């Protein structure tokens with residue numbers, strides 16, 4: 001899901017809340033080149049669009065191994081995007097045009 005605006009972030013907040021999910025893959029990664037984020041359709045993310053959608057302090061590439069981006073719902077502070085290791089099991093969400 002191309003989460004490139006606040007409306008889509010709010011959709012994810014509602015969706016994960018309804019389904020009792022806290023973390024979900026959105027299809028964004030910097031596996032090829034650190035800090036160059038690519039969507040799953042291989043288009044490069046516009047960082048000025050998406051940086052504001054990350055949780056404060058993220059993306060932090062913690063321990064140098066965080067290359068995939070999840071949406072993380074928080075109950076007590078602002079939800080948002082977070083980079084995390086790619087080998088975690090998470091549900092994922094896709095987007096298509098109708």
Ligand SMILES: [Ca+2]
Nearest residue numbers: 030061066067
């Ligand atoms: Ca990274």
Ligand SMILES: [Ca+2]
Nearest residue numbers: 060082083084
């Ligand atoms: Ca992180």
